[in-house]
Amino acid sequence: MNRILEEKGGRVLAFGAHPDDLEVGAGGLLARLSHLGAEVTLAIVSVPNNPEQRKAEAKAAAAVLDANLWILNEEKPCRVEDIPMHELVRRMDTVIGDVRPDLVITHSANDLHWDHGLVNRATVSALRRTPCDLLAYLSSPEMNAQSRSLGNCFADISAYVDVKLEAIACHKSQLPKLDLESSRDLARAMGRISGYGYAECYEALRVRI
Numbered sequence: 001m002n003r004i005l006e007e008k009g010g011r012v013l014a015f016g017a018h019p020d021d022l023e024v025g026a027g028g029l030l031a032r033l034s035h036l037g038a039e040v041t042l043a044i045v046s047v048p049n050n051p052e053q054r055k056a057e058a059k060a061a062a063a064v065l066d067a068n069l070w071i072l073n074e075e076k077p078c079r080v081e082d083i084p085m086h087e088l089v090r091r092m093d094t095v096i097g098d099v100r101p102d103l104v105i106t107h108s109a110n111d112l113h114w115d116h117g118l119v120n121r122a123t124v125s126a127l128r129r130t131p132c133d134l135l136a137y138l139s140s141p142e143m144n145a146q147s148r149s150l151g152n153c154f155a156d157i158s159a160y161v162d163v164k165l166e167a168i169a170c171h172k173s174q175l176p177k178l179d180l181e182s183s184r185d186l187a188r189a190m191g192r193i194s195g196y197g198y199a200e201c202y203e204a205l206r207v208r209i
């Protein structure tokens with residue numbers, strides 16, 4: 001974490017179960033890290049429907065965040081639970097081996113979406129031999145209003161909240177479900193809790209200091 005935030009470099013790998021999860025849950029911190037000089041890679045595990053449009057939207061959002069984009073299961077539309085766990089971990093192993101991340105950001109085990117929880121378990125397993133920092137995020141705060149924990153680690157995204165909203169807005173097919181103002185309001189609320197203008201909340205699963 002120090003290397004990424006203070007020495008202005010390093011490699012960041014972020015996993016999202018579906019296109020748009022990363023932008024909603026972690027778009028501000030990802031924009032901040034790439035702005036600071038980190039090489040940021042977004043890895044989307046599955047595209048559940050409408051693949052051409054969803055992939056084009058993900059590509060546009062990755063460009064806004066100045067990030068590389070991997071789609072782990074491009075072959076056909078599927079849900080995460082359609083992929084056998086050993087196959088999911090194997091594909092994550094490949095991305096992790098290629099990126100060699102200093103920091104990984106993935107879904108929280110407390111996320112109430114089944115696919116998101118599966119991505120958390122697969123990430124933890126795929127990182128079994130990789131020394132890196134690991135943060136977990138909750139995507140879709142409305143869906144996770146009953147979750148046990150928001151997190152214990154706050155990222156200042158005051159200078160990046162507009163970039164985050166711009167990245168979310170790239171997912172045009174999902175905009176009826178994504179309330180941009182509600183994302184801004186949540187970032188403001190997290191900022192009030194943590195003493196920043198705007199913030200995102202994470203669980204620190206593994207931090208090297």
Ligand SMILES: [Zn+2]
Nearest residue numbers: 017018021139
């Ligand atoms: Zn999702």
